[in-house]
Amino acid sequence: MMTATHILAISAARRIFLSCLFLSGVGILAVGSTLVAGCTPAQQNSEKENVSKRYQNNPAVETFISDLVIRHHFEPSVLRALFTQAKYSAAVVKLEQPSLAASPRDWRTYQSRFLNAERINAGVQFWRTHQAILQRAQQEFGVPPEIIVGIIGVETFYGRNMGRHPVLDVLTTLTFDYPTKPNQLQRAALFRKNLEAFLLWTRAAGLDPTRILGSYNGAVGIAQFMPSSVIQYAIDYDGDQKVDLSTSVADAIGSVANYLRQHGWEAGRPVIWEIASDSGSLGLAQAGADGKIEPRRTLGELHKAGLLLNETLNLEAESNTLVNIIDLPTPKQPTEYKLGLRNFAVITHYNRSFFYALSVYQLGQQVKQRLQMSAGS
Secondary structure (H helix, E strand, O other): OOOHHHHHHHHHHHHHHHHHHHHHOOOOOEEOOEEOOOOOHHHHOOHHHHHHOOOOOOHHHHHHHHHHHHHHOOOHHHHHHHHHHOOOOHHHHHHHOOOOOOOOOOHHHHHHHHOOHHHHHHHHHHHHHOHHHHHHHHHHHOOOHHHHHHHHHHHHOOOOOOOOEEHHHHHHHHHHOOOOOOOHHHHHHHHHHHHHHHHHHHHHHOOOHHHOEEOOOOOEOOOOEOHHHHHHHOOOOOOOOOOOOOOOHHHHHHHHHHHHHHOOOOOOOOOEEEEOOOHHHHHHHHHHOOOOOOOOEEHHHHHHHOOOEOOOOOOOOOOOOEEEEEEEEEOOEEEEEEEEOHHHHHHOOOOOOHHHHHHHHHHHHHHHHHHHHHHHO
């Protein structure tokens, strides 16, 4: 039976096929030796094959299979059977394609998606339910509960939204049919790495790769780990001798804490500092905001230049602390600025975005405050 998803994918494939004929005259566009997404010879076959048979007897897939056989001792027939089942996802390609008209960065709109009463209340309940595990993770990894709660809250609304995309389809599509954009080759290589990791992980765990669901870019579970991160950072934290990021909250909490520690989390240190609201400090922040993630300036340098903080701290003791200036623009409103410390940069390893990292931090803080208020009432 045709589902709505199948119909949508086939309609999208038809549009891509017709546009390729119009643009190229032959239905093929290539960059170097790599066929560009949406314009390969397979599109000249039936629309059904565009969806479900694209990766069967595909030369690029065969090369990938041969590599896995040599380096990881996969059985070639098993991989060929698996890729016969892999489906091209037009919906995923569309999500990865660059927008024709990029929207301006909008901090307040982004923030409102995560800092709302429903998500904060759900975070309080999540913290109460899993308080013992969160405290254990803090003791063992140095990552406070509010950071873990913030990440899981932003990523999946505490496990409510873990994604409905078949991960095999997502990673196969984005490895072999990544859409045309300036960083196409680098992005395709990233997904190839994760497709390899996905196959290694599911083989080791005895999982059926065709049954794993996740996000539109292949992230899985309560904490939305990419498969390469599952292999490197996911841990068994509930003691059942297996790693389960989809149904074990303990494994998700422990894995997030381990991920952050491995990326350099500094226990007991701040995440951000608030910049004072005087015009001089805001002017210096505006001049120094370069979008860089990693802290590169010392607090002493900025303070000497005239930047003041809305914080109570020992400036002399912190003078050599490295920070970066976080800019948070909102259309038709004054841009907000903050100082990010090392721990702020660590959160961005999850998602290389100032908006993301600050939303994680602020959601965690809001949940913590609400929990403390309810405990004191």
